[in-house]
Structure formats: structure tokens, C-alpha cells
Amino acid sequence: MSMRETKISVRNLHKRLGPRQVLRGIDLEITEGQSLVVIGASGSGKSVMLKCMIGLMKADKGSVIVDGRNIARHSESDRRFMTKQSGMLFQGSALFDSLRIWENVAFRLLHAEKSSRKAAQKKALECLAQVGLAPEVGNLMPSELSGGMQKRVSLARAIASDPQILFFDEPTTGLDPIMADVINNLIVERVKALGATAISITHDMASARKIADEIAMLYQGRIIWRGKPDEIENSNNPMVEQFVNGRAEGPITMAVTRA
Ligand SMILES: Nc1ncnc2c1ncn2[C@@H]1O[C@H](COP(=O)(O)OP(=O)(O)OP(=O)(O)O)[C@@H](O)[C@H]1O
Numbered sequence: 001m002s003m004r005e006t007k008i009s010v011r012n013l014h015k016r017l018g019p020r021q022v023l024r025g026i027d028l029e030i031t032e033g034q035s036l037v038v039i040g041a042s043g044s045g046k047s048v049m050l051k052c053m054i055g056l057m058k059a060d061k062g063s064v065i066v067d068g069r070n071i072a073r074h075s076e077s078d079r080r081f082m083t084k085q086s087g088m089l090f091q092g093s094a095l096f097d098s099l100r101i102w103e104n105v106a107f108r109l110l111h112a113e114k115s116s117r118k119a120a121q122k123k124a125l126e127c128l129a130q131v132g133l134a135p136e137v138g139n140l141m142p143s144e145l146s147g148g149m150q151k152r153v154s155l156a157r158a159i160a161s162d163p164q165i166l167f168f169d170e171p172t173t174g175l176d177p178i179m180a181d182v183i184n185n186l187i188v189e190r191v192k193a194l195g196a197t198a199i200s201i202t203h204d205m206a207s208a209r210k211i212a213d214e215i216a217m218l219y220q221g222r223i224i225w226r227g228k229p230d231e232i233e234n235s236n237n238p239m240v241e242q243f244v245n246g247r248a249e250g251p252i253t254m255a256v257t258r259a
């Protein structure tokens with residue numbers, strides 16, 4: 001066992017949205033330098049959990065301790081602290097349509113860190129190179145890129161300010177299996193190069209196996225299982241088994257609306 005310290009500690013996190021109690025007491029510890037992948041059914045609250053962890057959404061109850069500081073109170077300074085500490089790849093990439101690619105990648109450097117345009121552009125092009133994109137791409141607009149390229153740009157943006165914590169929300173969804181693998185490899189490589197702590201969300205078991213030191217499963221608002229990737233086949237947990245084997249029948253039921 002390593003003697004590394006806890007980087008993020010989530011305790012008893014609750015969040016209600018409209019009529020739904022989405023998070024019902026999330027407990028999660030992430031050690032410094034660890035890569036944790038959270039799996040779970042669509043709509044189970046994975047993105048909401050991540051948003052509460054990064055300080056984009058205020059939890060109703062519970063704590064998120066990052067480096068000993070509870071950011072769940074969601075003060076202005078908590079949010080600034082998390083912005084400085086972390087980078088995030090959003091589900092669906094979420095690039096700014098009206099900004100060039102390099103300006104998207106350098107957004108935080110330009111706006112929060114007040115770098116010069118020249119220095120920010122240089123850093124943006126370095127980050128684009130780290131995800132395998134040529135400098136010319138920097139001058140394009142997001143609409144001119146394929147989905148796979150947009151994911152790479154989003155990854156470049158997440159790493160641009162050398163964050164200690166990286167959040168990835170569905171980094172490979174919607175990509176072909178080869179491009180998904182390219183992105184997974186880039187994630188593993190960049191997380192290692194930064195020495196960062198990473199929390200990723202995915203439906204994609206191949207991706208989870210590739211990038212995770214440990215996998216945790218979210219179900220009905222709580223973490224119901226956690227283990228190493230090679231333990232997941234023998235979890236002895238019916239929810240995990242159903243999810244890993246992709247079966248419609250089982251304890252997890254999906255709400256299907258018929259027209
Ligand atoms: N801003 C919001 N306002 C109201 N309800 C929301 C909001 N964001 C999420 N929800 C609801 O919270 C629940 C969980 O949503 P969430 O996006 O976290 O799911 P998810 O696990 O990330 O799903 P997917 O795998 O499809 O991305 C859903 O029922 C969703 O409708």
C-alpha cells in the first residue's frame with residue numbers, strides 16, 4: 001500500500017433536483033495520484049455528483065473535503081480554490097462556439113490567470129500538441145471539428161493550467177472504439193505526466209478498465225460497490241453484474257417512456 005494522502009473526501013453528499021432526490025449520501029475517498037472511475041446507469045446522478053465535487057453545483061447536505069478544505073459550502077473562495085486546483089472535461093465537450101480552438105483551450109489562462117495572449121496561445125498550442133492536434137487546429141472554430149477532435153480539445157483545455165485534480169465526464173461517449181482508445185491512452189498519459197488525481201465518469205467498461213486504478217458504482221444515489229478493475233467480474237453484486245454485462249433484465253430498471 002502507498003502512504004499517499006487523501007486528496008478528496010466526499011461524505012454523506014445529498015442533492016435534490018426538482019422532485020428527484022438524486023444523491024442520497026455519497027461517500028467516496030480518493031487518494032492523491034489515484035485514478036477513480038465512477039460507473040452507473042444513465043440518469044443515476046453521475047454528472048450531478050461530479051458537479052457537486054468540483055463546486056459547480058451546491059449540495060444540500062454533506063461535505064466535499066479537498067486538501068482539508070470543505071468546498072461544499074460553495075462560497076466564492078471555495079469555487080475559486082477549485083477552479084485553480086482542477087480541470088474538467090464536460091460531457092458533450094462544451095466548447096465555446098464563438099471562440100477559436102486555442103482560445104477555448106487557453107480560456108482560463110486568458111480570463112482567470114490574466115496571462116498575455118501570446119503566452120496563453122503558446123501554452124494552448126503545447127496542450128493541443130499533447131493531445132495530438134496540429135497547431136493549425138488552434139485557429140479553427142469548434143464547429144469545424146469532428147466529435148473526436150472536440151473531445152481532444154476539451155481534454156487539452158482541462159489540462160491547460162496544469163491542474164492537480166482532473167474530472168472527466170464521459171470522455172469517450174459517442175466516439176468510435178479506436179478514437180475512444182486514443183482518448184483513453186491520452187488520459188492515462190496526461191494524468192501520469194501531471195501527477196494528478198483523476199475522477200472519471202463513463203458508461204464504457206473498456207474505458208473504465210483502461211483508465212481506472214479503482215472503479216466505483218453509483219446506484220440509487222449511493223456508492224454501492226468499489227474495487228479494482230480485475231475484481232469487477234467477480235463482484236458478487238447483482239447491480240454491478242447487470243451493468244458490466246449490459247443486461248436489460250435485473251435489479252436496475254430503466255424508466256422507458258412509450259409514445
Ligand atoms: N440542472 C438540473 N435541474 C433539474 N434536474 C436535473 C439537473 N441536472 C440533472 N438533473 C436530473 O438529475 C438526475 C441525474 O442526472 P445526471 O445528469 O447526473 O445523470 P447521469 O448519471 O450523469 O446520466 P448520463 O449517464 O445519462 O449522463 C436526472 O434525473 C436529471 O434529470
Ligand SMILES: [Mg+2]
Pocket residue numbers: 046047048091169
Ligand atoms: Mg452524465
